[in-house]
Amino acid sequence: MVYLAPRSRATGVKSSLLVFLTKIAQTAASILATIIIGRTIGPYGAGLYGVAFATVNVITSFSSLGMYRSITVLYAAKKYDDRVFFGNAISVWLMGASLGAAAVGLGFLSGPATTYGWAALWPAVICVAPLLLIDYGNGVFLAKERINSFNLTSLARYGIFVVALAAALILFHAGQNGITLAYLVGCVAGAAVPVVLLRKIAWTVPRFDREVVREFLMLGGQYALGALVMALNYRVSVLILERFVAPERVGLFAAGINLAEALWQLPNAVGTVLVSKSANTKSVEEAVRRSCRMLRVTLPVTAFCGLAVGVLAMPLLHLFFGSKLSDPVQSHEAMIATWIMLPGVVLGVIYKVLSSDLAGRGKPLFAARSYIWAVGANVAVGLWLISGLQMGAIGAAIASSVGYAIGAVLFLREYVREHRLSLAEVFRFQPGDFAFRKRG
Numbered sequence: 471m472v473y474l475a476p477r478s479r480a481t482g483v484k485s486s487l488l489v490f491l492t493k494i495a496q497t498a499a500s501i502l503a504t505i506i507i508g509r510t511i512g513p514y515g516a517g518l519y520g521v522a523f524a525t526v527n528v529i530t531s532f533s534s535l536g537m538y539r540s541i542t543v544l545y546a547a548k549k550y551d552d553r554v555f556f557g558n559a560i561s562v563w564l565m566g567a568s569l570g571a572a573a574v575g576l577g578f579l580s581g582p583a584t585t586y587g588w589a590a591l592w593p594a595v596i597c598v599a600p601l602l603l604i605d606y607g608n609g610v611f612l613a614k615e616r617i618n619s620f621n622l623t624s625l626a627r628y629g630i631f632v633v634a635l636a637a638a639l640i641l642f643h644a645g646q647n648g649i650t651l652a653y654l655v656g657c658v659a660g661a662a663v664p665v666v667l668l669r670k671i672a673w674t675v676p677r678f679d680r681e682v683v684r685e686f687l688m689l690g691g692q693y694a695l696g697a698l699v700m701a702l703n704y705r706v707s708v709l710i711l712e713r714f715v716a717p718e719r720v721g722l723f724a725a726g727i728n729l730a731e732a733l734w735q736l737p738n739a740v741g742t743v744l745v746s747k748s749a750n751t752k753s754v755e756e757a758v759r760r761s762c763r764m765l766r767v768t769l770p771v772t773a774f775c776g777l778a779v780g781v782l783a784m785p786l787l788h789l790f791f792g793s794k795l796s797d798p799v800q801s802h803e804a805m806i807a808t809w810i811m812l813p814g815v816v817l818g819v820i821y822k823v824l825s826s827d828l829a830g831r832g833k834p835l836f837a838a839r840s841y842i843w844a845v846g847a848n849v850a851v852g853l854w855l856i857s858g859l860q861m862g863a864i865g866a867a868i869a870s871s872v873g874y875a876i877g878a879v880l881f882l883r884e885y886v887r888e889h890r891l892s893l894a895e896v897f898r899f900q901p902g903d904f905a906f907r908k909r910g
Contacts (some may be wrong), residue, residue, distance in 0.1 A: 520724025536690025607664020631656025748830025
């Protein structure tokens with residue numbers, strides 16, 4: 471078996487910092503994209519962006535067949551020869567990309583195609599294949615703790631997206647069709663990184679070995695089911711809202727979501743590193759201790775940033791849309807929706823950090839069991855408030871925040887039971903929590 475030498479084997483905190491800086495750059499790119507869309511097309515364009523890629527994210531979370539996580543776990547175990555491993559992985563990727571593109575197309579037929587038209591939506595369908603290819607490469611990068619390569623993929627994807635978006639909307643005046651086309655260009659750029667960096671070991675002739683594919687699907691299927699549950703909890707409110715209100719109100723709500731969920735960049739960065747560390751750690755006790763320590767560091771920082779976002783919500787919304795945010799009622803609704811979402815987003819940090827440890831240790835369904843209830847609450851509350859009480863974006867925000875909070879609390883309960891921890895052991899600060907140079 472050809473061994474892919476690890477690169478940049480930083481400590482856990484240093485790796486988290488590198489990923490966090492990349493996530494900050496990614497967030498900056500997303501905010502810049504929102505500003506470009508908001509100031510050239512307005513809330514209608516933000517609605518297209520939110521609905522199209524909420525649909526893509528929900529469907530690809532399952533059609534990826536868990537490639538991202540299953541490759542990380544199985545390749546780290548060094549169970550198969552590279553030619554066998556990657557030949558079957560490519561077959562699974564082709565399968566997932568085909569099914570995902572078909573499902574996204576059917577999802578658009580249920581409503582968005584009538585609102586926005588196929589000319590604006592077809593690039594989003596094509597995005598499925600490169601998005602899953604990015605998962606394929608990132609799984610290998612994390613298995614070998616190549617954090618810099620993982621970061622480069624994100625930087626290429628979002629950096630090129632913003633450049634292409636600015637060119638499409640500002641230089642060529644492509645309108646709404648330019649939004650999804652620019653996103654497709656960014657996805658292709660991101661997928662090019664693993665294609666180039668892993669070309670010597672990961673690209674081979676597709677093959678189908680029943681036992682290998684079965685192991686991919688058995689483990690990956692669990693990750694895919696868990697990812698689908700989480701994606702629904704994060705995006706189902708947008709999909710419900712799109713059915714009952716004008717695209718402009720959906721766009722303002724989607725902008726509020728992006729603003730609130732920007733707080734997750736630090737826990738997402740920490741979680742990325744924890745997956746890699748836990749996949750390569752033999753001691754469960756060590757993995758749990760590391761994860762709890764990172765949660766204690768991450769949670770208060772995210773809560774403080776949440777307060778700042780709450781204070782700056784209205785100025786930031788005006789920054790996004792400028793003169794196109796002319797309706798004071800809609801702008802006030804978007805601000806209130808952002809405020810409502812913040813408590814649930816902060817509590818969601820608990821899941822973001824601790825579930826990454828479990829994912830790295832091959833327990834993808836652990837979190838899904840808790841979050842199924844959260845999705846149910848999210849959908850039920852959302853339908854009642856949006857459809858029944860006509861509360862629009864505020865109703866969607868309440869449903870989202872309730873879903874985030876219920877999921878986090880139920881997951882935490884299961885996590886402490888599984889590892890026989892007390893809440894004090896999880897949340898009480900320890901003298902070494904901030905001794906970054908001494909611990910990984």
